[in-house]
Amino acid sequence: MGSVVLSLDAELAWGFHDLDDPPGDRVESSRESWLRLLELFDDFDVPATWAVVGHLMLDSCDGEHSDHPTPDGWFDPDPGTWEGRDDRWYGAELVDAVEDADADHEVASHTFSHVEFAHTSREIAAAEMRECVELAEDRGLSLDSMVFPRNYVGHRDVLAAYGLTAYRGTQPRRWYDRGVLGSASKLLGWPTGAVSPTLVTPEIDEYGLVNVPASLFLFGFEGRGRALAERATGADPMVEMATRGIDRAASEDGVFHMWLHPNNLTEERDFERMAAILEHLAAVRDRTSLAVETMGEIAADLRDDEPRPREPIGPR
Numbered sequence: 001m002g003s004v005v006l007s008l009d010a011e012l013a014w015g016f017h018d019l020d021d022p023p024g025d026r027v028e029s030s031r032e033s034w035l036r037l038l039e040l041f042d043d044f045d046v047p048a049t050w051a052v053v054g055h056l057m058l059d060s061c062d063g064e065h066s067d068h069p070t071p072d073g074w075f076d077p078d079p080g081t082w083e084g085r086d087d088r089w090y091g092a093e094l095v096d097a098v099e100d101a102d103a104d105h106e107v108a109s110h111t112f113s114h115v116e117f118a119h120t121s122r123e124i125a126a127a128e129m130r131e132c133v134e135l136a137e138d139r140g141l142s143l144d145s146m147v148f149p150r151n152y153v154g155h156r157d158v159l160a161a162y163g164l165t166a167y168r169g170t171q172p173r174r175w176y177d178r179g180v181l182g183s184a185s186k187l188l189g190w191p192t193g194a195v196s197p198t199l200v201t202p203e204i205d206e207y208g209l210v211n212v213p214a215s216l217f218l219f220g221f222e223g224r225g226r227a228l229a230e231r232a233t234g235a236d237p238m239v240e241m242a243t244r245g246i247d248r249a250a251s252e253d254g255v256f257h258m259w260l261h262p263n264n265l266t267e268e269r270d271f272e273r274m275a276a277i278l279e280h281l282a283a284v285r286d287r288t289s290l291a292v293e294t295m296g297e298i299a300a301d302l303r304d305d306e307p308r309p310r311e312p313i314g315p316r
């Protein structure tokens, strides 16, 4: 018997601030999508792991962040205002909504300013985590889990030093992720049941962190492929895929770990996809002993009960 985990990269404009051409529709809809997703999770009483960019825990800032060691220009897009004025850069009210939801969500970290941890210095990684931990503590929260921006895993020792216990590792690559045959099977094979999604096995790494790898990105099959598959079968291929993963987790050991960004939901059919997946998940959970867990709960299950020493890096 396995379990199902849902994690979200919750970032608003911070997910794209280092890009020349940010996707306007995704930034535009990001707050509404965030709140509608919370409603959907409540409708089906499904808890999720919300990995929030730390800056969103602020309701205002000076736009400078002069004590932060990131390179010059990193915070240039930061408006230096407040949530009521520039609500794609601040999200204190949205984090409140996650905490206030009926479903028992976990608030996790997505770094302070969406830094790619595999491509940054240890000093910057430590500064990012320090900010996140302090902002969470101001809310009475402790951060247990990390989702790395763009899934670039790095500086895991720094996470451990700041008391985190879990991170989302990269999805194991399968044959259908590669090459022409893989592309063709995604188009033709998914709806026929030829492809089964991945269950993952959480493992404790050398720093005592639990790696909860991703199984399926719920919006990784968009554009022309999605349109063709929907036309061929009349169904949403991602719902089929997620349904199969949930069913597998209800009958085998392992974790089915789905993930998405709230800003992936820009159209009505995207919400319909999520509703269909959550409805199936709730139904299977209610008639089997399938567990729906957060990343932090998975980690707590795996780790010793003994608290680990916490050694912050640098001044607090």
Ligand SMILES: [Zn+2]
Pocket (backbone or CB within 6 Å): 055, 060, 061, 062, 063, 064, 065, 078, 080
């Ligand atoms: Zn700021």
